[in-house]
Amino acid sequence: MMIETLIAVTLVGALVTFVAPNRIAGKLAFLISLVPAGLSLWLFAAFDGSGNALLDGDLAFESQVEWLQFGDYAISWFVGLDGISLPLVVLTTILTTLAIVSSWTPIDERESQFYGLLLFIETNLIGVFVALDFFLWFVFWEAVLIPMYLLIGVWGGPRRKYAAIKFFVYTNVASLVMFGSFVALVFGLGDEVTSFALPEIASAMLAGGPEGFLGLGGTTLASVVFVAMFLGFAVKVPVVPFHTWLPDAHVEAPTPASVLLAGVLLKMGTYALLRFNFTMFPDQVEAYAVPIAAIAVISVIYGAMLALAQTDLKRIVAYSSVSSMGYVILGLIAYTQWGVGGATFQMVSHGLISGLMFMAVGVVYNATHTRMVTDMSGLADRMPVAVGILVAGAFGYMGLPLMSGFFGEFTIFFGSFGSEQLPYSQVFTPLAMFGIVIVAGYLLFALQRTVFGPYHLETDYEVGHAPLHDVAPMFVLLGLIILLGVAPDVIFEMITDAVDPIIANGGEL
Amino acid sequence: MAGTIPAVPLQDTVLLPERIGELTGLDGFGFAGELVAAFIAAFIVGNLMLAMTGVAGPWAKRKITAAFTDRIAVNRLGPAGLLIIVADSVRLLSKELIIPENADRPAYDLAPIVVAGSALLGFAVIPMGSGVQLADPEVGLAYVFAIAGIASIGLVMAGYSSSNKYSMLGGLRAVAQNIAYEIPLVVTGMSVVIFAGSLQMSTIVEAQAQTLVDLGVVSIPTWYALVNPFAFVLFLVANFAEVGRNPFDTPEAPTEIVAGYQTEYSSVYFVLIYLGEFLHIFLGGAIIATIFLGGPAGPGPAEIGIVWFIVKIWGVFLLTQWLRSAVPRVRIDQLIEIGWKGLLVLSFANLVLTAVIVGVLV
């Protein structure tokens, strides 16, 4: 019942916050969000599962309740945690709490609605990571969109309406494609599958795959569904060329929304890729390895190049996310223990680092009211603490050792370079590694322009230290980044434990 | 729903057209013969009724009114002034027809025909005794009510087409009055149907032939006027309103709207409307006689049924003339409210009571 409690607390909290007075909404939401954060940490401590949730693993905190029966298929409330989902749940709860704190300064209208929506997003994000029934999962998956749409649309920047609609339409169309193809797959599996529980579907897929549906043969159907689902998730991740919604959404979104968007929402895509495409379709993964790897590498390079061309700090961070997610895809398609495990680790790590970056940019923006690299320089003089953290985050991005980014990227490259599953892996990996150089280039370039040098900023007020409640969340994040960088085994052990069964089905252990 | 409605047994009475067919040998000529026989029969019945109205209109009405006011009235032409009928008809037919400007011509010309023709048509199903009955369809009573309703269309046509405000008001009043009293009339008629169990006129008449009380000297028949006097009175009142006679003659109330819908009619058109009204009174009388007064039944041999029938019709006619002289006219608002609030409720009460009584007793 722990997972249900977690979800219920956030949901009720969201409702309470929504109707609370604006004045106290921020503090109230913070207090409420402490409960799931603490609970998830407790879950982390008490985790006793092993193996992969979809592949006969031993689930932690599992619960399954009959929901409804439609035609031949049963749908149930089915939740549980394994080594892949638990770190992401913890990431979600902590990041939400920090995001709430970091919105105290910038959000100054319709507060109760804002914090209510934040908590509601948390509810659904947790749901996405714990759900083990396809329908339940899809419900949470889609429910994330609506509050995010409103967060961008109501509290965003000047072009917020365009950004919100674009975000909504892109991701929703992608969901429809994915959803339709998956349902077709389940029908194609024939009479053996009598529910939408993911473990049942996964085992049916691995046992023999679909029989065929709507005139498509079994293998063809599997391929079509694999591609369709990959495309559906690719938009969410996002990979080039489906990334165009991301910079708009990030730039226009208010800082806390960006934190959640980059920190957790993008992980939904890679998490789903791992859960569905890479768990259920080992044959197709093999067949489509080269194009997927190519897309990954292109995302890395192209994302980095785009970032290089930007002058807006937030846009730079946004494009660098595209680049980072390319690494994750590369790690997944390598299909080795190091590759997939590293990719999963990188999801958490990137969640923390990009969250940190967005917060830092937000703090700078709060003080300067501009994000243009060209508008400012020498900020280190005026707000040393905030800028220091910004620099630290940037180094995390670049993969500095002893920070979590290093371990994530290193394991991904290690896994992919040695992959025998992936043809031309020795070509793809160095190409992707070249991306790191570019990242270092644009980050250092931007920092040099803004942070160092003589102070220059045209304002009619004095820029001073950032308030404590703006800086404190960044310290927490920085601490976590360093913790994971120093002791990656805190989560990497449970990740590999959950990843191994996947690799055993098709890759090389 | 299907099949549970019992079929009404067909009567074996011989209808007038058939009898004529037999007498003249026309029944040997197939369909054409039937047509001719029917036409002859219809002609006879039509002219019989016309003759009656001819007598009633110019002569009897004046005589009766005069008697009520202690005068003598027409007495110069013929015995008791009876030839006034001929004189009047010649006079009216040879008058100039003045058609008001702006009149809606087709409607203006049609109205008198509709008024006169529809009243005549109602007599088709009335069993007048002595074998004088044109037709005896199973839906006789419904047919009569339906035909009687057509006249009001004629009245409103006349009122509307004359392009005269009085006429317009008269026509409207006629319609308002007709529709106000139509429902009580029909609902009261329905209480008779409950007794008789049929809409066929001959069956209704037959059903009234049984003996209600045998007093030794005379046996009182089950005329529905005696069985259900309440319904009889209701029907009489509603009927007066239907035919637009006192105290319900508001459509042509001369003190208010000149002559109502017939203000602008002259010459033969006026004659037709006038005739139509009288025919209508007689049709009402005929209906009352048939469904409440035993139709052509009466003492003596069945062959003189038609005499009794005509006597009964004239009885009703006399009643109307008596009311004309004795009762003041009601106002239009009183008229409508009496109809909707009084008679309608009473007629429904009558219907329910009749149904309950029949249900309990039978």
Place this chain on the structure above:
Amino acid sequence: MALLELPEWTALAPVLLLVGTAMALFLIDSISPRSTNRALLAGTATAGSLASLGVAAWFIAAGVGATGVESTGAIELFDGQLVVDGLALYFTMIVAIVTALVSVASYDYLQDHTYQAEYYSLVMLAATGMATMATANSLVTIFIAMELSSLPSYALVSILKDNRGSVEAGLKYFLIGALSSAIFVYGISLVYGATGSLQLDAIANVIVGGSDAVAGGIEPGSGHDVAELGGLLGLGILMLVGGFAFKTASVPFHFWAPEAYEGAPAPISAFLSSASKAAGFVIAFRVFTTAFPLEATTEVIGIEWTWAFVILAIVTMTVGNFAAATQDNVKRMLAYSSIGHAGYVLIGLAGVTADGGEVVMSAAMMHLLVYGFMNTGAFLFVALAEHWGVGRTFEDYGGLANRAPVACVALGIFMFSLAGVPPLGGFWSKYFLFTGALQVGTTAMLVVAAALVVNSALSLYYYSRLVKAVWIEEPIVERDALTQPTALYAAIVVAAVMTVVLLPAFGPVADTASEAAAAVLG
């Protein structure tokens, strides 16, 4: 079971309660004419519809009309003119729900209006007609019930006598309604001519007999054989489809819908677009499944009648959605969207096959229930906006969320549910329609399913536009704090909560709908 000891006619209790309420309202109005005791009037109407809802739900729970071991089986009344079974009770429930919501909401909407008692009694009479449509089992009762629901609706649409829009809407609704009912009756007369019967089961028997004759090559001897009159029957069926299309606001008789919904008082728009539509569908379901068994009818008339619905479904949903996407007026957008939804539900009939189709039909039934909440709620929000007097277009609705966040959350729920976004009730029913269509598996149904997906995606555009307006856009005029009419708010919130609650509670709904659909198809 105690229930079984009640006399059979008590199975009609939900309908009788509705008609009783209407009569009670008439009596109240007769006792004190022109009463503006809104609490009493709205209370009576709400209590009546809730009682009806309660009894219907109780009957379903107790198994009245169901086909289980413990249950009574379909209860036929008056020689099969009426039948109380799962389908009937299910749809009675939908009608009662919508009626209750509308009655509650009207409490505030009718402030300062004349004709309050008439309004409520007309609503109840129309609801009676709709509930009777659900139980009708003969073309006679179907037609009468249809008229009983239509006639008060005409009056209700134009009840704002001094409002030109309302009158115009009433006129157009009436004109097309009269036309379609004439066509419907003519269709009935042709079906009667071909089969000699008006009771649905009897029609089916005749048609099956006729198809046996065709199949066996038997020379039709009596001259009454339906096989000879296939053309007549086919034409009749086509005309019946016309009648249903009117009632359900489907193409080609959909023209009235945008006009009537836009001009009518918003609660009435809600009532018509939800309850009336559901009632139209229940007779379509019943007539086509009971009276025209697919296989036999195809033998006789030479073409499967499902084709008519395949075409109608695709055209209706496409027309509705494309037209909705181009609207500037919120109410009109909702009106067109309701046409689009009629198209979705039509899939339920298009998917009937010779040996089944209950899956897709039950999905259509579920959609109607969810639709009863979400669409009613959406129109009630419009009623709220009219109550505030904020105008009619999307721009006018701009920034309402600043002033009325709760109502706007509810609106968001309705819109996303209508669009079929997953967390909400509307998603389930649309999904079930989709999978149901896929499971039928014919090419035609694949096209229908594809059309469903495309149209859903399109519909998201214009639904989210309204959400965008109230939440994101700036208000075009500064407005003061908005009033919060209790009853309207209550109705909207209840509808919103139900739209969400249906998500976890979909199990019993799905069971009831599947059982009812299986019963009429089996």
Place this chain on the structure above:
Amino acid sequence: MSVAVEYYVLLSMALFSIGLFGILTRRNALMFLMSVELMLNAANINLIAFAFYHGNLTGQVFALFTMALAAAEVAVGLGIILVLYRNFRDVDVTVPTTMRW
């Protein structure tokens, strides 16, 4: 002597078509109403003819109901036309265009 049922159907179809034609061409609301009545009565002719043909009374009884409902429809329709006239000073159905068609 009886007339074959086909002729009744032909008659009713003709009547129906006349009604339909009237609806499509007339702009006067009252004319529209009359045309609808024609169509309904066409159906009644059918019903009664077929009742005779099939030898059961169902059709006839239904025709009664149809008449009743047609009357009720007219009653409501006239009411609407009346308020229409009050608001628009006309009974032409193409005059009211407050809303787009």
Place this chain on the structure above:
Amino acid sequence: MNDWIAIGMLALVGLLIPLGMMSVSYLLRPSVPETSKRATYESGEVPTGGTRIRFNIQYYMVALLFVVFDIETVLLFPWAVVYQDALAAEEYGLLHALGPMLLFVAILLVGLAWAWRTGAVQWARTPRQLESGADRP
């Protein structure tokens, strides 16, 4: 012999008699056209205005009421015809034969009562009613 042939013939007679009288009159009557003769009669005054006068709304009200009531009575006729047979039949009791009709009439009467109370059948209002009520047609 079909009843309706005779009735049709009577209709023919009913048409021929007026037409005959009209033609006789046509032959007999003089024609002296004069403009003022054709003026409509308004008690000797010069006619003013047209005849499309607006008359009392109550005419509409009772007409609408009539349409409904009259047709409902038509529905009662079949019942009245079979009532005695239904009473006599084994399977229907008094309640079954009488009950539906009572219910039907009761509903009609509720309608009538409503029309009565709301003034649909009230031709004119007393001054007191005019004072108290809004203009309810």
